[in-house]
Amino acid sequence: MSVPRISTALTGPLPHLERQFLNATATIEHWLRRQWQDRESPFYCSVDLRNSGFKIAPVDTNLFPGGFNNLNPDFHPLCVQAAMTALEKICPEAHGAVLVPENHTRNQFYLQNVATLQRILRHAGMTVRIGSLLPDVTEPREVALPDGGHLKLEPLRRRGNRLVVGDFDPCVVLLNNDLSAGIPEILRGVEQALLPPLHAGWAVRRKSNHFDAYREVAEDFAQVIGIDPWLVNPYFERCGRIDFHARKGEECLETYVGEILEDVRGKYREHGIDAEPFVIVKADAGTYGMGIMTVKDPSEVRGLNRKQRNKMAVVKEGLEVHEVIVQEGVYTFETMNDAVAEPVVYMIDHYVVGGFYRVHTERGKDQNLNAPGMQFAPLAFAAPCSSPDPDDPECPPNRFYAYGVVARLALLAAAIELERTEGADDTAGVESIATAAPGG
């Protein structure tokens, strides 16, 4: 594999917060075990984190992770083992699975991700075929992969209430398509288990629901290990009726930007942090880093120019943005060869199975790194974030333990969020699709 490996992007002694996590390992793991007793974990999840040294927080929780190809191949068995556990719980009788990918047939990295996922599921003992939603995939098509392998795309079809691929009728349908364009009719009312469920897709899902649940999880967690919850939780507010083109709802943005900057300034004072607060304004639904801006003063969201408004108004699949969240920005203090780096942690079931750094050579430490056209250099973690060593807190793998913990807090929040929004795919989903203007 061509993925470069690094032990850590960090140098110097472990920051105070990471050391607190390491010292509380037994308490943290015990608490997490209890949380999962009566909750169902999403099948998989990736979490974008920011580590500013004094604070580690999730900034994005993805329920359709698309970078399994970036994980350290040494930890493939960890993915397989976690997938085995997930399948046993969710669907012990499962034998065959269909994987429904995004429609990006030209993105070689993404296709490599699909191939990696297929391999993980195969090694967990499933027969796996790829069911494409692409209208022009009308018969099986072999796609060449950068690593020399091939991926076979086949048309996903409906037979009664079941999804099939050719004559293959799977027990499980694994979605790796975030449904940004809405829930396709073919996926509705399906008899088979759909993992994750339809309401996990961006047609229904809202970041604000996620961060609402995350706030509660962070507060419980912080109490258990005796820290200020703010150290793992970014402030946020939601503006629900924005129209960037018509310049409607700017007051809401301006008010919340001001409030959050003020609150963060207070926390910086309280914790003796010498830095300038900033906030991130982004769409409440959707992914791929579109429609995101960094703001350091409320006046910046008043009177956006045409270019800024166009940038904010539309996300993936041409969806128009009317709901926005204003979230405290978290500096990233990690760099890699002078480029800013942010950790991404991958989980299958409720197990951390690896991660990588997203590195951007042309962005600042207060900017979103998941940006279109980015210079993207994934650096696989050398450790899978599951092995703290309380006896040796300076050893490199430990640095990843804190990432694994915060990522699992976000996963827990996603589980709660999905419980609360269950059944929403038949109502909010339709409404959301109705307001969307599909484009590219």
Place this chain on the structure above:
Amino acid sequence: MSVPRISTALTGPLPHLERQFLNATATIEHWLRRQWQDRESPFYCSVDLRNSGFKIAPVDTNLFPGGFNNLNPDFHPLCVQAAMTALEKICPEAHGAVLVPENHTRNQFYLQNVATLQRILRHAGMTVRIGSLLPDVTEPREVALPDGGHLKLEPLRRRGNRLVVGDFDPCVVLLNNDLSAGIPEILRGVEQALLPPLHAGWAVRRKSNHFDAYREVAEDFAQVIGIDPWLVNPYFERCGRIDFHARKGEECLETYVGEILEDVRGKYREHGIDAEPFVIVKADAGTYGMGIMTVKDPSEVRGLNRKQRNKMAVVKEGLEVHEVIVQEGVYTFETMNDAVAEPVVYMIDHYVVGGFYRVHTERGKDQNLNAPGMQFAPLAFAAPCSSPDPDDPECPPNRFYAYGVVARLALLAAAIELERTEGADDTAGVESIATAAPGG
């Protein structure tokens, strides 16, 4: 770590049996998943295998594995993840554990195993202390380890119905002591969860019970993938009333040795195998490779000389042997630098977490390699036996898949065996101890 790594001890194309396993991966994993639905896996287990090319079979299933230090350290996260799963199922509220080791304080390799186990449990989020049964450990004692680390042994004490170490009252007591010398009074009637249970110890356990269960598992499995069950199952019979010193019971041995040699000869003919059958005669209870002999003719067990009788009559802890099993010998066709090698597979819960080769420079391919005084060179598997690649059957990690499958069949047999012998620690255990003459 000083463990040498090899990809495989094998060269040349995959034997037919291994290829059959690889082709049936989805069927095998699906079947195994179903088997575990209504069964409780032992907490951990190691299985000694023999691979003769035409046949892969377990020859010993250890419920108190003592070689975690020999596993490839790269797969430590796999052990941690499996331990997390086990703890969640068995004892979700567990926070603290006491590990009860064997009394071998001078065996540096064994102590390193205990330290490795402690690390696995710590990384799974437990507070772990070592509770020694040694009478002379009356206060905490630090023992130096070969790797430069330390292990702290503390006296295991009883407080009412609970086991404690100092002021530490654990939720779980993990036994890494096979109870060959009988069940110590201090462990009886304990309130806490004991893992594995007392009747998994050699005071109660019998290999014949295990291989009875294994025969059933092997027959079911063979039917599922359409092979002759003999290809994974060695013939065996039990002689229950042997007295080597008094030369009693030799007829039983002689009869069964003859029968098994004849049966194996028949199978060799049926499968076109050109080799001389042999059998292994060994104690029905106990471990550590004592009391084992290789026999190629029934006459060899008639009129054993004094040296042979002494060797067979006593196993670990000076226990006298009265129950013996006669088992079909399986050639090992694996070698490493001209030394005979046999694979040992490690599992935690029902997950394969790694393995190693036991290599013996002075033994033949038809002999027991787990022998006292052996030149023991563990070679960690480079792959954890969990990742078959159906698309690339010649790639090295695949060779380990078949080992992982057969080891899991033995684990399944152990689970069934423990179900059937539950409660036996209060009856057979006592009887067994009564007949034993404790020695060294």
